[in-house]
Amino acid sequence: xxxSLGGQIFNGLVSGAFYAMxxxxxxxxxxxxxxxxxxxxxxxMLGAFVAYVGAQSLGLNFWVALIASPIVVAIVGIIxxxxxxxxxxxxxxxxxLLLTFGITLFIEDAMRLKFGMQGSPYVIPGKLEGVVNLxxxxxxxxxxxxxxxxxxxxxxxxxxxxxxxxxxTLRAATENPGLVRAxxxxxxxxxxxxxxxxxxxxxxxxxxxxxVNNVAPLMGDDIIIPTFxxxxxxxxxxxxxxxxxxxxxxxxVALGAFFYPPISGTLIYxxxxxxxxxxxxxxxxxxxxxx
Amino acid sequence: MPxxxxxxRNLQAWYDESQALFGVDLDVREGEVVTLVGRxxxxxxxxxxxxxxxxxxxxxxxxxxGTPILGLxxxxxxxxxIGVVPEERGIFSxxxxxxxxxxxxxxxxxxxxxxxxxxxxxxxxxxxxxxxxKLSGGEQQMLAIAxxxxxxxxxxxxxxxxxxxxxxxxxxxxxxxxxxxxxxITVLLVxxxxxxxxxxxxxxxxxxxxxIVETLSNEEVVHREGELxxxxxx
Ligand SMILES: Nc1ncnc2c1ncn2[C@@H]1O[C@H](COP(=O)(O)OP(=O)(O)OP(=O)(O)O)[C@@H](O)[C@H]1O
Ligand SMILES: [Mg+2]
Numbered sequence: 001x002x003x004s005l006g007g008q009i010f011n012g013l014v015s016g017a018f019y020a021m022x023x024x025x026x027x028x029x030x031x032x033x034x035x036x037x038x039x040x041x042x043x044x045m046l047g048a049f050v051a052y053v054g055a056q057s058l059g060l061n062f063w064v065a066l067i068a069s070p071i072v073v074a075i076v077g078i079i080x081x082x083x084x085x086x087x088x089x090x091x092x093x094x095x096x097l098l099l100t101f102g103i104t105l106f107i108e109d110a111m112r113l114k115f116g117m118q119g120s121p122y123v124i125p126g127k128l129e130g131v132v133n134l135x136x137x138x139x140x141x142x143x144x145x146x147x148x149x150x151x152x153x154x155x156x157x158x159x160x161x162x163x164x165x166x167x168x169t170l171r172a173a174t175e176n177p178g179l180v181r182a183x184x185x186x187x188x189x190x191x192x193x194x195x196x197x198x199x200x201x202x203x204x205x206x207x208x209x210x211x212v213n214n215v216a217p218l219m220g221d222d223i224i225i226p227t228f229x230x231x232x233x234x235x236x237x238x239x240x241x242x243x244x245x246x247x248x249x250x251x252x253v254a255l256g257a258f259f260y261p262p263i264s265g266t267l268i269y270x271x272x273x274x275x276x277x278x279x280x281x282x283x284x285x286x287x288x289x290x291x
Numbered sequence: 292m293p294x295x296x297x298x299x300r301n302l303q304a305w306y307d308e309s310q311a312l313f314g315v316d317l318d319v320r321e322g323e324v325v326t327l328v329g330r331x332x333x334x335x336x337x338x339x340x341x342x343x344x345x346x347x348x349x350x351x352x353x354x355x356x357g358t359p360i361l362g363l364x365x366x367x368x369x370x371x372x373i374g375v376v377p378e379e380r381g382i383f384s385x386x387x388x389x390x391x392x393x394x395x396x397x398x399x400x401x402x403x404x405x406x407x408x409x410x411x412x413x414x415x416x417x418x419x420x421x422x423x424x425k426l427s428g429g430e431q432q433m434l435a436i437a438x439x440x441x442x443x444x445x446x447x448x449x450x451x452x453x454x455x456x457x458x459x460x461x462x463x464x465x466x467x468x469x470x471x472x473x474x475x476i477t478v479l480l481v482x483x484x485x486x487x488x489x490x491x492x493x494x495x496x497x498x499x500x501x502x503i504v505e506t507l508s509n510e511e512v513v514h515r516e517g518e519l520x521x522x523x524x525x
Binding site (some may be wrong): 165168169171175177178182186188 | 375395463
């Protein structure tokens, strides 16, 4: 009983790791661009596919993919931002939501035409195969790696934003882009970079997900819907909030499913509805953030 | 006579359909401190923002040392050596005092060093890790000016730096502006406080409904103080 409860908590941490990385990227993008990037799940899927195709055609190994894929997807994001998104900033946010939704449909269908619906397996890298004894239980090595890698990336991102001068510039631009620009900082370039960075985070998560599930064109949809629920629960206001909420929601949902399995698919939305009733701006959100 | 640093001709600006500036003409010479006075809503802030490239669709001409700058994006204008101390100070609530101070990049050599700033305003060092907006209004104003001096800007556009501040603080800002002047920094100042304006400025432009209507010397402002105050409604 205890062993399987522990296992379930770790499963929760694994889903939480993905929620955290994705909602973190969404939060950073929302902070500066004020848009909800519906295409975020697509970037995650592309990240997995870059790793998969890279392995198939170039023999790219997992470790290289973990670096290369986020870079490739960041470039895709940057092109999309420069080509399309940047034209809509002056309009109501709904237009950007529609646009990113359209981008999602477009890319997903293109990938479906090329790769089919089925999805393909991606093998776990050799060093991370097998199980590891955590002392109190035995758990797949690769999944432990996912949790650790996600934590490292999330914390590094948080430090970058909270503790560096680049991060300070970013926070200032979130607050008053016009003034930051009048100080001589190229805010449009900053925006492009931030969008690219957010996409890179999603792609990193996608590469991590490749050995866990099949690499499939619609894999982004499966993760992005609960991730939006996480974002609503945590609120759009805070970087740290999105990381913490990601992991906590992952664990809470896993525990709910452990004690009452029928609830596993809906618990996250029940949580979301509950938070909306009690604190509509989300647990860490402010009115400022949801403006 | 020093050469003209900033030259604005027939400047017109709009907010959506409504026109805010109706042909502003003004000149600021190297090393001068010039004020722009006028009642609320005549377009003083709009003039500064237009010079800075912060308002789209502006017409007319703006030249810095003879080079046209109208139409450049505002980060490029800043890089030419212009700094802003905005209305209501523009201190960032998401940044600490130190982060606020270090935010504007150094755009030219000869800016004030951190040591010099801290010597003049020890509070900015003592409270470097506090949230910027937790400082008092006067301290925030010092921070807003100090961060621009650090950047090395040679022309500083200041929008109502004394607004809502106690007389001692106003005096401190006066000394600071006089210090800047001694350093050869040129200042275009928007100000409602005529006493303050006459102490720091070389001349004054009177603005009415989106236009400059008169240039006044310090003596004229002192002489016509009652009439001007009545006009400004302050
Ligand atoms: N963002 C805006 N949108 C629409 N109209 C604006 C905007 N900002 C200013 N205005 C209008 O443009 C005109 C000029 O405003 P501006 O802020 O330049 O005046 P000001 O002289 O700086 O006034 P104050 O002394 O109150 O600061 C005013 O009629 C004002 O209502
Ligand atoms: Mg004003």
